[in-house]
Amino acid sequence: VIITLVRQPHPSHSCLQTHTHSDTHHRHLAMEAKTFAYSPYSNFRVGAALLTSDGTVFTGCNVDNACYNLGICAERNAISKAVSEGHRKFKAIAIASDMEYQYISPCGGCRQFMREFGLDWEVYMTKLEGSFVKRMVEDLLPESFGPQNLKEGVIPVKNRN
Numbered sequence: 001v002i003i004t005l006v007r008q009p010h011p012s013h014s015c016l017q018t019h020t021h022s023d024t025h026h027r028h029l030a031m032e033a034k035t036f037a038y039s040p041y042s043n044f045r046v047g048a049a050l051l052t053s054d055g056t057v058f059t060g061c062n063v064d065n066a067c068y069n070l071g072i073c074a075e076r077n078a079i080s081k082a083v084s085e086g087h088r089k090f091k092a093i094a095i096a097s098d099m100e101y102q103y104i105s106p107c108g109g110c111r112q113f114m115r116e117f118g119l120d121w122e123v124y125m126t127k128l129e130g131s132f133v134k135r136m137v138e139d140l141l142p143e144s145f146g147p148q149n150l151k152e153g154v155i156p157v158k159n160r161n
């Protein structure tokens with residue numbers, strides 16, 4: 001079942017207000033992270049805000065490289081920052097770009113990167129003005145290959161059947 005929610009941004013939201021980790025604030029952090037994007041070649045700024053199960057938020061931006069292949073996406077940047085500080089359980093990731101008419105959608109590589117840490121967490125794909133579509137990781141990468149498959153794969157062939 002794919003659940004799609006589309007909402008308008010909260011009209012009075014300001015990051016200067018006292019806040020909890022509300023959905024709105026979470027998405028706003030992704031927009032802020034976007035401003036740090038290093039994108040001289042792609043000219044495509046992306047920001048991500050990853051909410052861990054304990055309420056910590058890690059942000060990330062895309063980082064281009066003169067060797068184009070080496071650039072990294074905002075989502076993988078944020079996930080790597082979280083993992084490198086001991087976090088592996090995630091509730092949600094919000095993604096922001098400068099696209100006005102399309103929701104920013106994570107690339108296939110980032111979907112796989114998300115899937116490594118579970119299928120049952122939320123992905124908020126936003127437009128520039130703040131509206132969004134919500135999907136679960138599993139919706140974005142159905143019938144995926146993950147850690148459990150690899151465990152099964154290491155059983156020696158001779159011991160199968």
Ligand SMILES: [Zn+2]
Nearest residue numbers: 073106107110
């Ligand atoms: Zn990506």
